[in-house]
Amino acid sequence: xxxxxxxxxxxxxxxxxxxxxxxxxxxxxxxxxxxxxxxxxxxxxxxxxxxxxxxxxxxxxxxxxxxxxxxxxxxxxxxxxxxxxxxxxxxxxxxxxxxxxxxxxxxxxxxxxxxxxxxxxxxxxxxxxxxxxxxxxxxxxxxxxxxxxxxxxxxxxxxxxxxxxxxxxxxxxxxxxxxxx
Numbered sequence: 001x002x003x004x005x006x007x008x009x010x011x012x013x014x015x016x017x018x019x020x021x022x023x024x025x026x027x028x029x030x031x032x033x034x035x036x037x038x039x040x041x042x043x044x045x046x047x048x049x050x051x052x053x054x055x056x057x058x059x060x061x062x063x064x065x066x067x068x069x070x071x072x073x074x075x076x077x078x079x080x081x082x083x084x085x086x087x088x089x090x091x092x093x094x095x096x097x098x099x100x101x102x103x104x105x106x107x108x109x110x111x112x113x114x115x116x117x118x119x120x121x122x123x124x125x126x127x128x129x130x131x132x133x134x135x136x137x138x139x140x141x142x143x144x145x146x147x148x149x150x151x152x153x154x155x156x157x158x159x160x161x162x163x164x165x166x167x168x169x170x171x172x173x174x175x176x177x178x179x180x181x
Contacts, residue, residue, distance in 0.1 A: 010050045012057035020156045025061050032081035035130045038152030071167040074100035076134045091125035098139045101164040105143045
């Protein structure tokens, strides 16, 4: 994960429909992903610069997301450049280390980043993750095993976890329609 990019630069965005609902992806001018959002209304660029709705520069991330939902991809390779504090980026880096199809608790995540007493702060950083699904904040659950907080809603979080479990346990690629709008 790169350090955050500068403000005021051109970014490229596209919207795609997935089995868990619409996603917005936004890349910086270098092709690094700066956002994958489950928000339907959030079409403002995160860079503060010019945003161009154009699926062409976003083709690699769209392909990886299609492969993820089809059960053919368990590890994303698209370069990432989320904007956040040093602490947030540290937490997001730890999220990337959670294996596909598994979950950890917020307490475990806090321990992994070397801040075992900062469970709430880690939860806040997890919730501020601008790159949903690809930086897998959906893999973090409550200490009692319950699904807690997710920007796309708990139904989406449950669907993502069930999707990953079904791919791991059946080794059968699933077929989902993913279209670009």
